[in-house]
Amino acid sequence: MQPDLTDRKIMELLQADSQLTIKEIASRINLSVTPVHERIRKLEKEGIIDKYVCLLNRRKLGKALVVYCNVTLDKQRKESFEDFNQAIVKMSEVLECSVVSGNFDYMLKVIVEDAEAYNQFYQHKLSALKSVLHISSYFVISEIKYTTGIAVV
């Protein structure tokens, strides 16, 4: 199923605020509640709407530091990638981790309290992994834009 323009408008609204009532969404796109309700159910069932979450303000929770890491693995070792992947998914400091093309192997996004906390993470968790050959860290100085909403309309 390919979502039509009405579906996309609904998704755009829910990506910005998932607490909008169906009634509110319906009035914004000039529809009644029934079709809006059905469309949302369908999008959820199809897995196009993946999940509903709340986003927290990291600064108010003392998690002020974001670091992007480039990691290179030691290719000589067998199953380096498997070991690394399994270790990474367990680390709560790592929010994003992807295999990338280019000079290195992985791109990570890490969130911690401060520079000292990052040092602890770096020394005792990330670089402690046997499969890791090299790490470059890029500290976020200023966040210009952050959104979870992808362009749909």
Place this chain on the structure above:
Amino acid sequence: MQPDLTDRKIMELLQADSQLTIKEIASRINLSVTPVHERIRKLEKEGIIDKYVCLLNRRKLGKALVVYCNVTLDKQRKESFEDFNQAIVKMSEVLECSVVSGNFDYMLKVIVEDAEAYNQFYQHKLSALKSVLHISSYFVISEIKYTTGIAVV
């Protein structure tokens, strides 16, 4: 206000699934609905809970390609940063953009349909900006981990 352990447990649950009923949350942390309701309201009021959103499945929407970009600006130009920032926030392909320490200036996360769409974005939007001196693109081959939930407990 610093959230206590009970607040943190609530946040952890809402970060994973914001559609949980208060009743359900209450039973999971062995509390009644009233205090859970009050705590959530408080966390929202304080701005610790920033917003509620839905997350979409990008692949099912044909947005299969994620690219991390390192961008360096031409420092000679006055107000390069301001110009760049303003342009970036308007680009729907860019989900994350941060000023970072190190060899380059910005780290971007871009989501587009495919390689051709990225090429269009790269040539006509990103590198078209006057303030941009250099761009390195890292294509995501495999996403190992992606979460919006920060560690709170």
Place this chain on the structure above:
DNA sequence: GTTGAAACCGGTTGTCT
């Protein structure tokens, strides 16, 4: 912080167009 009750409102379902 707990329990219980009451009012309210949105989600949900069925029926009709």
Place this chain on the structure above:
DNA sequence: AGACAACCGGTTTCAAC
């Protein structure tokens, strides 16, 4: 496929403990 109406369940507020 959309509109309307009725029902049900959760949220919200209040009281008393």
